[in-house]
Amino acid sequence: MMSMSKYLKGDKMHLFLFGSGGPFNNNKRVASCIGVIVAGEFILIDVGPGSYRNVDVMRLPVSYLSAIFLTHFHSDHIGDLGEANIMSWANGRTKALEIYGPEGVDKVVNGFIMAYELDSGYRIAHHGKDTIIPEAGTPISKKITITDPNEAELFFNRNGLKVYAFTVDHSPVNPAVGYRFEYKGNVVVITGDTKMTGDLAKYCNDADILFCEAISFDMINAMITGTAKLPDRMVKILKDIQDYHMSPVIAAGVAQEANVKKLVYVHVTPPLLNVTIEEKYLQGVSDVFDGEVVLGQDNMTFKLKPKE
DSSP states (O other): OOOOHHEEESSSSEEEEEEEEESSOOOOOOSSSEEEEEEEEEEEEEEOOOOHHHHTTOOOGGGGEEEOOOSSHHHHHHHHHHHHHHHHHHTTTTTTOOOSSSTHHHHHHHHHHHTTHHHHHHHHHHOOOTOOOOGGGSSSEEEEEOOTTTTTTEEETTTEEEEEEEEOOBTTBBBBBEEEEETTTEEEEESOOBBBBTTHHHHTOSSSSEEEEEOOOOHHHHHHHHHSSOHHHHHHHHGGGSSSOOOOHHHHHHHTTTSSSOOOOEESSSOOOHHHHHHHHTHHHHHHOSSSHHHHHHTEEEEEEOOO
């Protein structure tokens, strides 16, 4: 296993796909979470239910976790926020965790602070203030304001790492954002949840890796019309979710237009539990996109060497 200092001190971008699934619970993929370690920063983008366990199991330097960026506030993107904060703190984090997100982030963060307040007090009382540093336990919310909805907003700029937030369309979820990371000539983009918009390819432009959401409309519709009759409310929900996401082929079109090198599918929905179903999910993608395609799976890792 690589030592912690190498992750944090080198100038490579280390990327971790902790949660590659959507909100349908299954044994193969947990909900959304991506990790970036670069320029001395350890950042999580979204922390869906079950995802922090994967961070911990991979034995990453959680005591150096510096920030969490939230794309929006659906439960499958924020469910493990409390765990990520309290467990990285219990494992030795000495600075307060910064939680970035669009408007509403303070409400979300304050709710988790309240829910974990008693637990935090127990840990300080039990282990002492020298072991568990009280001021590091309470996360700090940082609201991202995008001044021009047609442009990406630089909101994080440290040690050569620049991160931009851009507006996406996941309405009625509003606001919702995606993130573009730039470091030493490398570009990594995370769409968050969105349908295709005219601006999306612009924000993904020339990405070395694009982590793009996609749900298979064909497979969802096959569930609706299948032999097992679904309850009416489930049919309505399965129809509704198609109006604020992209399909794998639509996402591939965005990647092609944006000249992306590697497309990694995340928020994979519905659950793909065998190879045949995986092939169905990716049907038509190679006709549209001629770069590398990766079907996201939990605990995948990627590495980018600096170009500059």
